[in-house]
């Protein structure tokens with residue numbers, strides 16, 4: 001099962017390895033707590049001297065098996081599941097940033113992440129500089145400060161569909177002694193593994209393609225194990241200096257390559273919660289078992305639909321990195337050679353009202369606040385997910401007021417196109 005296993009086999013098989021007489025299918029350990037035989041056994045768990053399950057807020061066998069599957073799919077050393085993608089991104093950053101620290105983030109990230117970093121982290125004393133990935137290296141490097149602790153971007157941005165130059169940003173982050181964190185939600189490890197390009201930490205909203213059916217919220221943090229925290233000891237005291245809440249244990253010394261995920265689990269999860277339920281982890285695992293089959297179909301359908309839209313005279317513009325001539329086509333060829341995702345951004349000629357009339361005329365395709373699941377859906381970010389952002393912020397985030405986000409599902413592409421066509425006709 002180890003190194004040489006293909007991603008397809010990992011999707012189906014990794015994580016849960018039953019022994020003699022145990023359930024073949026990953027069981028749902030719907031239990032908050034776990035039994036031990038004496039007080040000392042339990043005490044050793046609390047001192048992190050032994051590993052084992054003791055309370056589901058920290059770890060649970062169902063959740064743990066799914067985390068291990070995701071770690072293997074990304075090619076990382078360890079992973080932790082969270083109750084949502086928001087929690088994953090928060091913990092990934094908060095694990096190494098504290099009041100007085102600073103991070104750098106691409107300005108085209110998901111609206112929820114933009115608010116988290118720009119507004120909520122600020123209240124905790126952590127400052128974020130949003131940069132435009134089209135700036136020159138010099139312009140971006142000018143954003144680094146002595147207290148910068150990480151750089152953050154999305155492999156494929158939601159909803160703009162911009163492709164992040166992972167290798168370039170990894171080099172810049174490393175030059176300044178900090179890790180690169182990449183949110184790999186849209187690409188999934190089926191289409192891109194950011195660690196292969198130098199990223200250090202990967203995060204996911206598993207609520208999207210990984211779950212794939214829009215049934216459970218979730219998130220994941222994966223560590224490559226590659227970043228040398230000790231080499232930059234003074235920047236990362238939380239990992240490299242004793243934790244008083246564990247009798248002075250030092251994560252890097254006690255856990256080596258597992259330091260980042262161990263700290264996130266035993267410190268952040270212990271203190272802040274955001275634990276996924278075992279039931280949701282089970283549903284996520286069901287989704288993961290077919291991720292390698294669904295992703296190519298999403299991409300194939302999206303390519304067909306994007307090419308259709310591009311040719312349609314009612315359509316003003318289409319942003320899909322699979323299209324020749326797209327600004328991100330070259331980066332997509334490098335990082336996403338087998339396809340990007342099912343998400344297309346496009347605009348119709350006419351006003352915002354025309355866009356709304358078009359969406360209201362769709363029949364099979366529904367308007368939902370979701371993206372990246374089996375069913376094709378649409379959303380108008382300016383009036384839905386991103387309505388908190390000002391026009392100026394929308395522009396900065398690469399979101400035109402007329403942008404329609406179309407998440408292409410795995411129905412028959414002809415039916416998806418037929419629905420779009422009748423809605424274009426009906427909304428004339």
Ligand SMILES: *Cc1c(COP(=O)(O)O)cnc(C)c1O
Nearest residue numbers: 084085086110158185205207218
């Ligand atoms: C949806 C999403 C999130 C937030 O995840 P939730 O599971 O909804 O909390 C974060 N990043 C990206 C890229 C997303 O698409």
